[in-house]
Amino acid sequence: MAEAAAHHESPIPYMVQPHPVTGIPNGKFGIWLFLASEVMLFGALFSSYVLIRTGAPHWPPEGGLTSEIVNVPLGTLNTAVLITSSITMVLSWASCKMGSLPRFKLWMAATIGLASVFLVIKYFEYKHKFDLGHFPSHDNFYAIYFTLTGLHGLHIIGGIIVNTFLLTAGSKMWTTDPEHFTNRVENAGLYWHFVDLVWIFLFPSLYLL
Amino acid sequence: MSLKAFHVFFVGLSVLCALGFGAWAIADYLRTGSSTVLLLGVLGFAAAAALVWYGFWFLRKLKNVSYL
Structure with a gap:
């Protein structure tokens, strides 16, 4: 009976009630599948970074330390900003x-x-960096730096779009189906935490080590 | 895994990140003598302590919410 109701309440079944097979709503299962694909995407890029770095005679290629060619205080501030955003x-x-x-x-x-x-x-x-003429083509460090942080930045923009929808037009669902809306916010939160988690790995890798 | 469980995991990693950053900053201060880096290191350790407190506060606040 409850299963039939779950099928008929929404065009996509089990958006509020847990699916009997997975034990979680379909939306949450979907976001975790998506995050698994994201792990593979960033994992491949991280692996490339590790291989290039360990194969290089000097890192960064132009000499010195990584922390001397990136802005550590700004990177630290950005880390604090993202951790705080996960809390909010x-x-x-x-x-x-x-x-x-x-x-x-x-x-x-x-x-x-x-x-x-x-x-x-x-x-x-x-x-x-652009003012100093440091583009992705400058050397391997900048190629990796701009690729990883650029892709991460695109994910931040994606999160802003989703969160803005939930804050504005999407919040109308609160009056008709608050539980479904809460699940949507949770899914957006899972994505946002993943994006912030990627930065937690990017910051020490690209700014400190 | 719910957002609650993922958040607890995230806060745990953030604490490790803050502690690691504090240690890095102290080592860099000993190398360069930069007071800015020392200040950042102290802030890193303070952030780690604040995140531990926050983690327990969060667990108390959402004790009735499932980890699934």
């Missing part, structure tokens, strides 16, 4: 769980704001 993201989901849409909006707006701050800081970092 989970608080927006917790607000939905506790039935407060205004609090959800407050925390979600903070998440989007922090993500925007991250991109602005990244813009200044990129601009400084």
